[in-house]
Amino acid sequence: MFDPKDHIRTVPDWPQPGVQFRDITTLLSDAKVFRQLIDAFVHHYYDHEIDAIVGIDARGFILGAPLAYELRTAFIPVRKKGKLPFDTLEEAYQLEYGKAELQIHADALKAGMKVVVMDDLIATGGTLSATCKLVERLGAEVVECAAIVDLPDLGGSRAIQAAGHSVFTLCAYDGD
Numbered sequence: 001m002f003d004p005k006d007h008i009r010t011v012p013d014w015p016q017p018g019v020q021f022r023d024i025t026t027l028l029s030d031a032k033v034f035r036q037l038i039d040a041f042v043h044h045y046y047d048h049e050i051d052a053i054v055g056i057d058a059r060g061f062i063l064g065a066p067l068a069y070e071l072r073t074a075f076i077p078v079r080k081k082g083k084l085p086f087d088t089l090e091e092a093y094q095l096e097y098g099k100a101e102l103q104i105h106a107d108a109l110k111a112g113m114k115v116v117v118m119d120d121l122i123a124t125g126g127t128l129s130a131t132c133k134l135v136e137r138l139g140a141e142v143v144e145c146a147a148i149v150d151l152p153d154l155g156g157s158r159a160i161q162a163a164g165h166s167v168f169t170l171c172a173y174d175g176d
């Protein structure tokens with residue numbers, strides 16, 4: 001049975017003391033494991049009615065693009081401020097220190113489209129929540145938020161669910 005935790009590298013105290021960084025590059029660098037990883041999402045969403053995968057800058061792109069390709073949906077990037085060339089909508093959200101902003105192209109989604117929002121990991125949930133707001137401001141529907149890893153201690157997945165969105169993750173680091 002494929003368990004992403006067998007392949008994720010934990011880097012202690014990076015990028016700052018006290019953070020256990022869950023490095024997913026070791027899931028991507030093994031060809032068979034990379035395929036098992038994407039297939040786990042493909043199987044989960046195979047029977048869902050989905051029009052687009054919205055991938056979050058930058059690790060959400062790595063996962064979201066092959067998933068969209070396999071599901072034969074569109075792929076829509078949500079990017080850090082200042083990277084998208086056309087008209088954009090933006091959402092600010094809170095980081096541990098300071099604020100960040102995410103943007104989506106104003107014509108990226110049409111009203112009524114059903115989308116999955118994808119990132120690599122859910123910590124406080126701020127990144128995914130801001131992206132859900134961008135999707136909904138364009139009139140599209142968030143079918144689910146997807147990530148490889150949940151860090152339940154930080155409450156992000158709970159907050160996303162409390163806001164009315166379904167969450168799908170492949171593994172969790174709970175108190176470890």
Ligand code: AMP
Pocket residue numbers: 019020021022023059119120121122123124125126127128156
């Ligand atoms: P948040 O908005 O707090 O849910 O943070 C999620 C974003 O920050 C994701 O894009 C992750 O890639 C990154 N992130 C936060 N904490 C970690 C961690 N412990 N290990 C790896 N990435 C993290």
